[in-house]
Amino acid sequence: MYTMIVDIITIFQSKPVLIGLHLGFAIIGIDAFLWLLGKLQDKNSSSRGQIVTAAIGLAAFVMSWLAGGYYYVVYYGSLVKPVIKSGLAPWAHAIVMETKEHIFLFIIPLATTVLLLTLIDQKDFDQLKLRRLTQGLAGLVAGLGLLIGAMGFIISAAARWG
Numbered sequence: 001m002y003t004m005i006v007d008i009i010t011i012f013q014s015k016p017v018l019i020g021l022h023l024g025f026a027i028i029g030i031d032a033f034l035w036l037l038g039k040l041q042d043k044n045s046s047s048r049g050q051i052v053t054a055a056i057g058l059a060a061f062v063m064s065w066l067a068g069g070y071y072y073v074v075y076y077g078s079l080v081k082p083v084i085k086s087g088l089a090p091w092a093h094a095i096v097m098e099t100k101e102h103i104f105l106f107i108i109p110l111a112t113t114v115l116l117l118t119l120i121d122q123k124d125f126d127q128l129k130l131r132r133l134t135q136g137l138a139g140l141v142a143g144l145g146l147l148i149g150a151m152g153f154i155i156s157a158a159a160r161w162g
Contacts, residue, residue, distance in 0.1 A: 015079075018071040023152070025064035029111070030145040032057030036114070037138045040131060047122045054115040057141070061111050065104070080159050087162030092155050100151040103144055110141050 011017055036053040039045040084093045117125075117134045125131065 013070070013074070015071065015075050018067050018075070021067040022064050022071060023149075025060045025067060026145055026149060029057045029060035029064060029107075030142050030149070032060060033111070033114070033138045033142040033145070036118075037135060037142065040135045040138060043131075047118070047125075050118040051115070054111070054118045054138075058108070058111040058115050061107050061141075061145070065108060068104070080155075083162035084155065084158045087158060089158040089161055092158030096151050096154045096158075100148055100155070103148055103151075107141065107144055107148070110137060110144070114138050114141060 012021070032053050036050060036057060039050050039053055081093055081097075084090060084097075114134060114137045117130055117137070120128070120130065125134075
């Protein structure tokens, strides 16, 4: 039993699985915030549904953050970064990865803010006119997720060209 658990942990720590988890959870997070955007457009949407959708999106981004962070610390710095910096597109690390690292830090606080906004009582939410703000933030979270995904594609391509 112990060996099986160690094998499963080893599989989850492997480079391709970490990349897959990072990407998969990011896609779930993006989809959840796009779904939330639709729910916020519908004034008859249940508050509970909005809260659950925002919580799923936040949890998915946290999981993506953890998988991506582990990959970055264990693999990227020692294996991938040197290949990119000595390859055909060193700018991919110098510009794209550095930008991605900083934008990446904003996703969790912004997603948390959206979740907290969905927790406000519906009557107060409408009275304070927070719907447009919440829609804008939900759209920003989804948009930043997509932007980070495009940057990840560029970085992966630069590593393959390396």
